[in-house]
Amino acid sequence: MSDLAKAIGFSKAYIYKFFESKQAIGEMICTNCLLEIEQDVRAAVDEAEGAPEKLRRMFKTIVKSSLRLFFQDRKLYEIAASAAGERWAATVAYEQRIQDLLQDILQQGRQNGDFERKTPLDEMAKAVYLVLHPYLHPLILQYNFDNAEEAPTHLSSLVLRSLAP
């Protein structure tokens, strides 16, 4: 709290006028951080043409943006790690929105004939999300540093082969 007060130039007492607790401040910081990752991912997905390329961009951007945000700042990482480990509301909502985005891309690819339609959509979405999950969870991501550069390419290629009609 002292660091935060110093960084933004207000007294601790003043900050506590706006927040109920330290936890509430942590949750707001975490929500903002996850929203920033999500915005990066949505921008990259919107920019891409066609579901296969959107999926590639999603994998790539989630890893890149998570690494940048979680690991640029030790304190930010600690908040994100607590949020993921203790399943704060911000984390649960973020993971759900990422799953929804993934499902939208799969749905679009199925409609356009880019992806197969034999496997039930929810099963497909669940499996692909399981592949992605280790790269958006800050506590897991720290053990994937060595792979983080090439994993998105390898994994999205594998997933796209599995989605091929």
Add this chain to the structure above:
Amino acid sequence: MSDLAKAIGFSKAYIYKFFESKQAIGEMICTNCLLEIEQDVRAAVDEAEGAPEKLRRMFKTIVKSSLRLFFQDRKLYEIAASAAGERWAATVAYEQRIQDLLQDILQQGRQNGDFERKTPLDEMAKAVYLVLHPYLHPLILQYNFDNAEEAPTHLSSLVLRSLAP
């Protein structure tokens, strides 16, 4: 060390006649633990008919056996976690042997026409290993508890769809 000495009924001094250090004892325990997982996996793979079923069994058994060994005993888990986090020789060798086994199964499936042969074998093996890795790494596995029951089925199905000729 005191716990270990008590458990096996020898004095600490006697144990140190056989091992250079506490680290050496930890490495031996870790090596044995990983060998046990590997034996379970090989037995399950050998028992199965055909490369696709072997791959399914590999995913399933690695998760089941890792969960059992890593999490039945807090001390054993701590050793395995240190070994994975600090990349002890036992962990590096274990991961390599699992990758070799995976590559053998893929190779066999390609020869028998169960798997496609367009994707280079090493690229295929690398991608599949990346999918499996979060479930054999004790530090990551602890965050996959909620998924551990159904993940092997979903992931091996996704992988098998991606390997289909």
